[in-house]
Structures are given as structure tokens and as C-alpha cells.
Amino acid sequence: xxxxxxxxxxxxxxxxxxxxxxxxxxxxxxxxxxxxxxxxxxxxxxxxxxxxxxxxxxxxxxxxxxxxxxxxxxxxxxxxxxxxxxxxxxxxxxxxxxxxxxxxxxxxxxxxxxxxxxxxxxxxxxxxxxxxxxxxxxxxxxxxxxxxxxxxxxxxxxxxxxxxxxxxxxxxx
Amino acid sequence: xxxxxxxxxxxxxxxxxxxxxxxxxxxxxxxxxxxxxxxxxxxxxxxxxxxxxxxxxxxxxxxxxxxxxxxxxxxxxxxxxxxxxxxxxxxxxxxxxxxxxxxxxxxxxxxxxxxxxxxxxxxxxxxxxxxxxxxxxxxxxxxxxxxxxxxxxxxxxxxxxxxxxxxxxxxxx
DNA sequence: ATCAATGCAAATAATTTGCAAAAAG
DNA sequence: CTTTTTGCAAATTATTTGCATTGAT
Numbered sequence: 165x166x167x168x169x170x171x172x173x174x175x176x177x178x179x180x181x182x183x184x185x186x187x188x189x190x191x192x193x194x195x196x197x198x199x200x201x202x203x204x205x206x207x208x209x210x211x212x213x214x215x216x217x218x219x220x221x222x223x224x225x226x227x228x229x230x231x232x233x234x235x236x237x238x239x240x241x242x243x244x245x246x247x248x249x250x251x252x253x254x255x256x257x258x259x260x261x262x263x264x265x266x267x268x269x270x271x272x273x274x275x276x277x278x279x280x281x282x283x284x285x286x287x288x289x290x291x292x293x294x295x296x297x298x299x300x301x302x303x304x305x306x307x308x309x310x311x312x313x314x315x316x317x318x319x320x321x322x323x324x325x326x327x328x329x330x331x332x333x334x335x336x337x
Numbered sequence: 338x339x340x341x342x343x344x345x346x347x348x349x350x351x352x353x354x355x356x357x358x359x360x361x362x363x364x365x366x367x368x369x370x371x372x373x374x375x376x377x378x379x380x381x382x383x384x385x386x387x388x389x390x391x392x393x394x395x396x397x398x399x400x401x402x403x404x405x406x407x408x409x410x411x412x413x414x415x416x417x418x419x420x421x422x423x424x425x426x427x428x429x430x431x432x433x434x435x436x437x438x439x440x441x442x443x444x445x446x447x448x449x450x451x452x453x454x455x456x457x458x459x460x461x462x463x464x465x466x467x468x469x470x471x472x473x474x475x476x477x478x479x480x481x482x483x484x485x486x487x488x489x490x491x492x493x494x495x496x497x498x499x500x501x502x503x504x505x506x507x508x509x510x
Numbered sequence: 511a512t513c514a515a516t517g518c519a520a521a522t523a524a525t526t527t528g529c530a531a532a533a534a535g
Numbered sequence: 536c537t538t539t540t541t542g543c544a545a546a547t548t549a550t551t552t553g554c555a556t557t558g559a560t
Contacts, residue, residue, distance in 0.1 A: 190514080191514080191515090192513095192514060192515065192558085192559050192560075193559080194514095194515065194516080194558075194559070195558095196515080196516070197515090212549095213549080213550080214549090226516085226517080227516095227517095228516070228517045228518075229517090229518095229550090230516075230517065230518075230519095230550095230551080230552085231515080231516060231517075233549090233550060233551070234515080234516090234551090249424045251422045251424075253524085253525085253548075253549065254548085254549055254550090255549090255550095268466070270466060270467060270470060270472065272472060273475060279470065281466060283462075283466075285462070286459075286462070286479070289456075289458070289459070289479075290479065290481040293441070293443060293454060293456075293481060293504060294443060294481055294483045296503055296504045296505070297443060297452065297483070297492065297493040297500060297503055297504070298485070298486065298489050298491050298492030298493055298494075298495075298503075299443065299445060299483035299484060299485055299486070299492055299493065299494075300483055300484050300485075300486055301481060301482070301483050302446060302482040302483055302484050303481075303482045304479070304480060304481040304482065305478075305479070305480050306459070306462075306463070306477070306478070306479045306480075307477060307478050307479075307480070308463040308466060308467055308474060308476075308477040309474070309475040309476045309477065310467045310470070310472035310473055310474050310475055311472060311473055311475050312471070312472055312473075313471065313472070313473055316471050318471050319470065319471025319472055320470040320471055320472065321471075321472075322471075327470060330469055330470055330471075331466060331469045331470070332469070363538095363539085364539080364540090365533085365534050365535070365538090365539060365540065366534080366535095367533075367534070367539090367540065367541080368533095369540080369541070370540090385524095386524080386525080387524090399541085399542080400541095400542095401541070401542045401543075402525090402542090402543095403525095403526080403527085403541075403542065403543075403544095404540080404541065404542075406524090406525060406526070407526090407540085407541090426523075426524065426549085426550085427523085427524055427525090428524090428525095
């Protein structure tokens with residue numbers, strides 16, 4: 165699966181999607197937009213608009229807060245970044261690696277991290293409910309706010325394991 | 338349906354819970370707080386802080402916006418009102434009739450209404466996921482954003498049926 | 511050249527807060 | 536009387552916007 169083209173390279177792939185989106189919508193490829201894209205893809209985790217501003221400026225000092233805010237919707241619409249609203253008064257974002265499976269968020273109030281987990285069943289569930297109401301799903305989110313048991317050293321806040329690994333993805337009965 | 342005790346009377350029941358909570362926390366029973374409680378329970382549906390201000394003022398003209406905002410957390414903590422954050426830049430609230438079952442929200446972007454539906458399975462699902470991560474659930478939400486098929490007159494936006502009725506609650510195989 | 515995109519600073523809008531006056535216990 | 540609560544107006548904070556200038560095509 166390793167090709168010399170962007171196939172199999174999530175970031176290059178996303179960048180292509182981003183540029184294609186810009187072209188298709190008569191939006192211009194500017195240094196700032198590229199820097200912001202680059203910055204987003206340099207973050208491993210979830211980030212805020214303010215984070216993105218900081219990281220973007222390390223790549224291109226001219227990037228302004230306004231441009232970050234104006235670029236974020238473009239990143240979201242081009243499906244290179246996903247918006248993750250956990251109910252705080254600011255939004256989180258994370259790169260979109262184009263998984264097929266529906267993602268749920270587990271927000272740990274103890275360590276303040278957000279874990280993304282595959283929840284394909286949820287997608288089916290939401291769709292079923294919507295259909296019964298005669299509606300069509302636009303988007304859905306399952307959000308679990310949780311806290312660490314301070315006595316439990318095996319919790320995901322302490323160990324450095326991936327959520328997928330701990331949950332045993334794919335092994336739904 | 339008119340009982341003289343609070344048994345079976347959700348509103349009286351909630352008011353008792355509210356007052357008990359105030360007492361327990363050395364908070365005073367003021368006219369404004371009672372008016373705000375009363376206003377919340379006069380709304381059938383979801384309401385915003387601003388809505389609540391408007392309704393409260395019909396009961397007690399002296400209620401101020403600040404007091405509404407200061408009272409809302411008390412209503413939430415006393416479990417007489419539930420906070421429903423659908424990702425807009427303001428929050429919704431709804432009276433808490435103390436259902437045992439976990440509630441999911443279906444937000445219709447076409448008619449701009451929020452439907453609450455029983456989703457007991459979801460509660461189990463979230464708990465299971467959290468446990469596998471070594472965490473303890475604090476709260477969870479399943480949110481389905483949906484739109485009406487404009488051709489479909491049978492959708493819940495058009496007919497006046499209850500979500501529960503349309504979904505056929507309880508009939509999970 | 512043309513028109514979109516930028517940075518800046520000011521505007522928004524929901525919610526929060528400081529403070530002196532009013533009310534509850 | 537003592538302490539909490541109130542209304543008011545000003546503060547806060549994430550995000551948005553107007554505008555003159557810069558930059559992509």
C-alpha cells in the first residue's frame with residue numbers, strides 16, 4: 165500500500181483535498197492558509213483555535229488570529245479537520261484522517277484529555293432513531309464525560325496506551 | 338390528577354427538591370428564585386437563559402438577568418432542571434422530570450426543535466466504554482443533528498406526535 | 511489589473527462579576 | 536443584626552466583522 169504518490173500518506177492526502185477544495189471554490193492558496201494547514205497537521209492531539217494560532221505563527225509569523233478563525237471553516241468543509249465541541253466555551257479541532265467509522269469522544273475531567281474511540285454501532289443507532297422520526301441524519305456525536313478513579317493506576321490517564329487498544333476495537337460480539 | 342401531596346406531581350416534587358437543596362446549602366429562598374423556578378416549570382419545551390428571564394419577569398418583574406444566570410446552576414445542581422448543550426453559542430435547559438432512562442437529543446435543523454428520546458442502551462454503552470478505559474462516567478450525551486426530508490409529511494416536524502410514540506419505546510427485541 | 515485575503519482593531523453576544531443597596535434568616 | 540442575594544453596569548472571552556492594504560491569479 166505504500167505508493168510514491170499521496171496514497172497511504174494521510175497528511176499529503178489531506179493537503180491535496182484541501183487544495184482541491186480551495187480551487188473548486190475560487191479560494192486562493194495563500195501562505196497563511198498553508199501554514200495553518202501545516203500547523204494543524206503538526207499537532208498529534210486536539211487543539212483550539214488559539215493553539216492553532218500559536219503553532220501557525222511558528223511556521224509563518226504573519227498569521228493573524230482573524231485568519232485562523234477564517235480558515236478553520238475551510239479546513240472543516242474540506243474535511244481535513246474535524247470540529248469537536250465538548251461543551252466548553254471554546255471549540256476543539258482535530259485532524260481528520262478520514263476514518264470510515266463514527267468517532268465518539270471520551271472527555272476525562274481528571275486529566276483534561278479527549279479520547280476518540282470508534283463507535284460504529286452508534287452511527288447505526290442514531291440513524292435508526294432519526295429515520296423513525298422521519299428525519300435524515302446530518303451529524304451525530306456521542307460524548308462521555310468521565311473521571312479517573314484516583315486509586316486506579318491502570319486508567320488511560322496514567323498508562324500511555326491507546327484507547328483503541330484498551331477497548332479491544334472490532335471485538336463487538 | 339390533582340393530588341394534594343407531591344406524590345405523582347412532578348412539579349411539586351421538583352419544587353420540594355429545589356427548596357431542600359437551598360436549605361441544605363444555606364441558600365436563601367427568595368422571591369426571585371421561586372419565580373425563576375416557577376417560570377422554568379411553566380415552559381413545556383427547551384428554553385434559553387434569555388427565555389427564562391422573560392418568563393420569570395412575568396411572575397416577578399424584579400428578576401434580573403444576573404439572577405437568572407446565578408440561579409440556573411442551582412436549578413441544575415438540585416436536579417430540577419437539565420442543561421442541554423447542542424453546540425450553539427448559548428445553552429438550552431429543560432425541566433428534569435427525573436426519568437431514570439438516559440436521554441438523547443435529536444436536533445432538527447429544519448424546524449429548529451429539540452426532541453428528547455429515551456436511549457437506555459446508550460447509557461450502558463458509554464459506561465462500558467469508560468470502564469474499559471479505567472474511567473468512571475460523569476455524564477454523557479448522544480446528540481443527533483438531523484434534517485427533515487421536505488417531501489416527507491410524516492416527519493416529526495409536521496405531525497404532532499411525540500418522539501416516544503414514533504420510536505416505539507421499549508420495543509427493543 | 512482584478513478581486514480575494516490579510517491584519518488590525520473594534521464589534522458581538524452570551525455569560526460573569528464587583529459593588530452598594532435590599533432582603534432573608 | 537448578620538450574611539446572603541439582588542440589580543445594575545461594567546468586565547470577560549471566544550469569535551466575527553469592517554476596512555484599508557496586500558497579494559494571488
